[in-house]
Amino acid sequence: MTVNYRCPVCGEKLKLSENSYRCRNRHCFDLSAKGYVNLLLTRGRNPAKAGDAPNMIRARSDFLGTDAYKPLADRLCETVRELTAGIKEPVVIDSGCGEGYYTVKIASSLKDAAVFGIDISKSGIAHAAALKKAAGCNSLQLAVASSFELPFGKNTADVLVSVFAPVSNDEYSRVLRPGGKLIVVSPTPMHLFRLKALIYDEPYQNKPNRYGLRSFELTNEQQLEYSFTLATDKQAADLFAMTPYYYKTSPEAKARLIGCAPFETEAGFLIQVFTKII
């Protein structure tokens, strides 16, 4: 199935010609030299500040580049393959794909699929475009856009993936086809606990996320837990910089990371599969 982006201004189909996406109302969005399109309307927000900032994207891509979370990437690829088995030319969207570590792996692991990565952070999508190019992954298309205003028509996708990213009941149920699957990855209570114990006097376990997914039912849930070693202080610092705790932590507490490597901590991922019921 050919999937066209929808124009963020008028909702009509966008068609690509001569490196620009145009709708019939002549709204036009250029494909950047890096190979992505910016479909985020600036309306009331500063696009340069939307989503994760370049330093967070860099820290996350350096950390993920060490393959410490490859077991999660492998499990996600396997899950998406299972959920799309038997579907001719499945459509998969990674919403809030960040720098594209999982997106490129998912796209590379599927045959005859159309895979889309969207993120509100321009530097995230620019990084994903570089990863896509390095992997020669032509089935992946990348756009700057919001998870709350996805640039797709209704009932478009077979699978929607959200890894540590915002979740929207209404928008995901609009874009997924009836019976479509939503994969949500979130941290388990013990995720990075030893790292937090190093930094905080009273580390706490992560609380389960509540997404309010009233148009979906939970149809599968698995936990993936393992220990891994932070081999260098930089790897530890990159990992900490990509967590939500980073900005709430004092410089003194952050300094406890210096000299900690090699250091073992735990990764814990909850992988939930929801099925669209409405």
Ligand SMILES: C[S@@+](CC[C@H](N)C(=O)[O-])C[C@H]1O[C@@H](n2cnc3c(N)ncnc32)[C@H](O)[C@@H]1O
């Ligand atoms: C913790 S990161 C996870 C990125 C990626 N999925 C990963 O696991 O490596 C959360 C991502 O959500 C993006 N984000 C935040 N608000 C968003 C929104 N409204 N629409 C799309 N992406 C958003 C951020 O820019 C960031 O890249």
Ligand SMILES: [Zn+2]
């Ligand atoms: Zn338009």
